[in-house]
Amino acid sequence: MLIDLISENAIELAVSTENWEEAVRKGGELLERSGAVESRYIDAMVNMVRKLGPYIVISKGVAFPHARPEDGVLKTGISIITLKDAIEFGDEENDPIKLVISFCSTDSEGHLHALSELVDFLRDEKAIKSIMNAKSKREVIDILKEIV
Template identity: 80%
Template structure:
């Protein structure tokens, strides 16, 4: 379940990031601190965007960086960061980005319930706006619990 993956320890608000790469790195560092990934997974997320382009930008103002399980995933995890200042990923339709939900999974199926809940959450524009403007981590959790 989404709420089991995004906890207060995997959330950071009003994060400073100079560019999309630093923003992805900061989200990945939360995954690493939680024990969900090895450090090399962070570089893999960045390299995926460099190789494929801004495919991780999935809706207005929001990105969902991830990489392959073999790139250093230890267990399924998610982190959520909001940025103090939005950054551009190079997606003309949805830039600039202010919300980043980083993701890792050990396989291609075990996380489907969490992703389904994430889709429901992303459809709620008001909830996304409230998360982006949240002042504390518990507020983010409360918003998410209402939606999923």
């Protein structure tokens, strides 16, 4: 379940970043700090965006950085950062980005249930806005518990 993958040590609020790459790296650092990925996974997330463009922008104001399991995933995990100031990722339709949900999985199938819950969350505009405006990590977890 999605909520089982989230802990307070994988959440940061009102993070200051200069650009999309720094935002992706900060989300990846939380995954690394939680023991979900090796440091090379962070570079892989950045390189995927450089190679494929802003495909990680999945809805208005939300980015979902990730890379392949073989790029250094140790266990399935999610990190959440809200940005102090919204950042342009290069997606005309959904920029600027205020919420970055970084994801890693050990395989391409084991995380499908968590991803389906994430899709449900992304459909809930009120919940997304609540997380973007959350004042504490506990508040983010409580919002997620209500939805998933």
